[in-house]
Amino acid sequence: MLELVDVHKVYRVGTFGTGTVHAVRGVSFDVQPGEVVSLIGESGSGKSTIGRMVLRLANATSGSIRFDGTDVVSLRHRGLRDYYRHAQGVFQDPFSSYNPIFKVDRTFETLRRSYFPQDTGAAWDERVADAVHSVGLVPGEVLGKFPHQLSGGQLQRLLVARALLLDLRLLVADEIISMLDASTRIDVLNLLGDLKARGLGILFVTHDLSLGNYVSDKVVILHQGRVVERGPTAAVFADPRHPYTRTLLASVPQLDRRWEDVEAEEERRSAALGDECLYHARVDGADAHDLGLVEVAPGHLVGCFRDGADDACPGVRAPVAG
Amino acid sequence: MSLRVDDLAVHYRTTRGDVQALDGVTFEIADGEIMGVAGESGCGKTTLGKALIRLENRMKHVRGTVTLDGEKLPIADDRAMDPYRYRRISLIPQYAMSAMNPTRKIGRMIRELVTAKGVAYEDVRPELERRLRLVGLDEEVLGRYPIELSGGMKQRVVLVLATLLDPSLLIGDEVTSALDVTSQKAVARALVEFRDREFVRSVVVVTHDISVLYQMADTILVMYAGRLAEKASATTVIDQPLHPYTKMLVGALPKVGERYDDRRLTGIVGRPPSLLDPPGGCRFRDRCPLAMPRCEEQPPFLEVAPGHQVACWAVA
Numbered sequence: 222m223l224e225l226v227d228v229h230k231v232y233r234v235g236t237f238g239t240g241t242v243h244a245v246r247g248v249s250f251d252v253q254p255g256e257v258v259s260l261i262g263e264s265g266s267g268k269s270t271i272g273r274m275v276l277r278l279a280n281a282t283s284g285s286i287r288f289d290g291t292d293v294v295s296l297r298h299r300g301l302r303d304y305y306r307h308a309q310g311v312f313q314d315p316f317s318s319y320n321p322i323f324k325v326d327r328t329f330e331t332l333r334r335s336y337f338p339q340d341t342g343a344a345w346d347e348r349v350a351d352a353v354h355s356v357g358l359v360p361g362e363v364l365g366k367f368p369h370q371l372s373g374g375q376l377q378r379l380l381v382a383r384a385l386l387l388d389l390r391l392l393v394a395d396e397i398i399s400m401l402d403a404s405t406r407i408d409v410l411n412l413l414g415d416l417k418a419r420g421l422g423i424l425f426v427t428h429d430l431s432l433g434n435y436v437s438d439k440v441v442i443l444h445q446g447r448v449v450e451r452g453p454t455a456a457v458f459a460d461p462r463h464p465y466t467r468t469l470l471a472s473v474p475q476l477d478r479r480w481e482d483v484e485a486e487e488e489r490r491s492a493a494l495g496d497e498c499l500y501h502a503r504v505d506g507a508d509a510h511d512l513g514l515v516e517v518a519p520g521h522l523v524g525c526f527r528d529g530a531d532d533a534c535p536g537v538r539a540p541v542a543g
Numbered sequence: 544m545s546l547r548v549d550d551l552a553v554h555y556r557t558t559r560g561d562v563q564a565l566d567g568v569t570f571e572i573a574d575g576e577i578m579g580v581a582g583e584s585g586c587g588k589t590t591l592g593k594a595l596i597r598l599e600n601r602m603k604h605v606r607g608t609v610t611l612d613g614e615k616l617p618i619a620d621d622r623a624m625d626p627y628r629y630r631r632i633s634l635i636p637q638y639a640m641s642a643m644n645p646t647r648k649i650g651r652m653i654r655e656l657v658t659a660k661g662v663a664y665e666d667v668r669p670e671l672e673r674r675l676r677l678v679g680l681d682e683e684v685l686g687r688y689p690i691e692l693s694g695g696m697k698q699r700v701v702l703v704l705a706t707l708l709d710p711s712l713l714i715g716d717e718v719t720s721a722l723d724v725t726s727q728k729a730v731a732r733a734l735v736e737f738r739d740r741e742f743v744r745s746v747v748v749v750t751h752d753i754s755v756l757y758q759m760a761d762t763i764l765v766m767y768a769g770r771l772a773e774k775a776s777a778t779t780v781i782d783q784p785l786h787p788y789t790k791m792l793v794g795a796l797p798k799v800g801e802r803y804d805d806r807r808l809t810g811i812v813g814r815p816p817s818l819l820d821p822p823g824g825c826r827f828r829d830r831c832p833l834a835m836p837r838c839e840e841q842p843p844f845l846e847v848a849p850g851h852q853v854a855c856w857a858v859a
Contacts, residue, residue, distance in 0.1 A: 263723035474754035
């Protein structure tokens with residue numbers, strides 16, 4: 222459904238735009254209907270930039286982003302409007318997504334005016350109520366309220382309800398739970414799971430690995446703008462191969478194991494894996510700064526083991542003579 | 544006994560009346576203890592941290608006492624508290640790392656701060672450099688501007704600065720929040736190391752992130768709507784919590800490896816009551832699955848096992 226191929230994003234920086242920051246480097250992955258793909262990375266990894274490019278809030282410098290075969294980058298006016306009927310985004314701060322001086326209902330009204338100008342009255346109200354119901358909220362408890370009267374979780378779910386009023390097929394959820402309290406976070410995550418069951422494709426952008434793991438089918442691990450590892454969630458979490466993924470997993474504060482235990486396990490894994498770069502060991506004549514990935518298990522891909530995108534590859538083990 | 548808080552109540556003055564943000568909390572922190580304070584936004588955890596060092600203008604001390612190392616603190620008297628601040632009690636406020644003066648190099652900023660407290664920078668500089676190295680920072684950061692450092696580096700600078708005079712108590716408000724997991728771990732580790740090396744005697748870590756507390760804290764205090772719900776060792780709070788609120792809070796967190804398809808976790812329905820005019824009795828009872836008629840009476844914070852206190856009629 223959504224397919225990214227070799228997407229790059231270069232930002233111009235500095236007073237005269239002379240410097241450049243290569244924020245996204247050769248990223249490829251896809252999102253299918255009924256699938257949650259988690260885009261995981263630390264700050265500066267380019268994960269939000271990718272979400273913004275998918276929503277056309279930023280333009281890719283090169284590469285293609287296709288939605289059902291149509292290049293999203295080339296969409297203009299009407300085409301873009303139609304695209305937004307199917308693809309919507311929800312972002313980190315629910316409070317800044319609403320105008321605090323208006324009731325939350327206004328967010329539905331603006332949508333009606335731009336997409337369904339002929340739908341008015343009771344029929345529309347009923348559709349809104351249905352959408353609010355489908356995100357697990359009681360319309361009577363949330364509609365007609367001001368943003369400050371609702372919790373962050375309720376506001377986030379209302380934004381999802383708004384997107385559902387359209388013919389939604391792809392949802393980009395960028396850190397939508399990082400500002401919520403633990404008690405309501407899980408409700409929003411469960412909602413993503415429910416939407417997935419209804420056939421929606423979801424691109425879930427997050428820095429939190431335990432949350433990324435809870436709902437997602439596939440994960441894409443980003444580091445300094447490049448994909449270092451991707452694959453089925455269970456495979457990547459159970460058997461992380463890239464050193465960066467392993468460090469990341471060993472740093473996650475867990476609730477059933479202390480860091481010391483996780484580190485001991487990680488050391489055993491490192492010893493078993495050795496320090497050989499899996500990518501350069503398998504691809505003959507690959508360029509040192511190659512952005513490609515090799516398949517280490519079905520659907521489980523790993524990139525070069527270098528840390529920074531411009532660093533040197535830690536190398537491959539010399540073949541044993543004889 | 545390092546810190547003792549007795550029936551402390553602090554309200555916020557607003558035009559609509561007093562917000563009872565902290566309503567009678569009583570607890571103790573032992574020497575060398577790292578105590579985590581957890582709870583949802585608006586539960587009073589930040590107010591508790593602030594009340595121990597400085598009451599803002601709109602904060603009103605209603606009742607209760609704070610005793611540090613056997614000495615009663617004049618918390619309601621802003622001027623009288625001054626000699627204690629930074630030297631005996633130090634605070635890392637929320638967003639401290641973003642509050643550094645962007646026009647000063649780190650070294651000059653620290654010089655100005657310690658000079659304002661009557662300490663000569665040259666006297667503390669060797670120790671400052673030693674501690675920076677201890678948290679993995681080169682002394683060269685002193686010659687850099689805040690914008691040149693990452694969030695994790697800035698937070699470690701703030702930690703070194705806050706504990707430079709070996710305070711008895713350090714209060715860290717959301718010190719590990721808004722950091723990437725690798726930096727979060729480095730900051731948490733540094734904090735534990737500072738306690739181990741006795742740069743600081745005991746620590747209060749205020750955060751909404753219980754999993755970080757499980758990794759670094761000795762004990763966890765769970766707050767709800769301005770009151771204490773439960774206090775126990777970190778392991779007990781996570782593995783064998785008693786208070787229904789703690790149970791639901793911990794139960795709402797997915798563990799790494801736990802999947803939506805296998806076991807669907809649930810959040811806590813409802814919202815905490817308004818603290819402008821909170822209902823009497825247990826404040827959690829509207830959201831509580833164990834609520835019973837007796838809950839209309841406020842439950843005492845009782846010790847149910849050594850080092851394990853709970854405020855709940857149903858389980859205590």
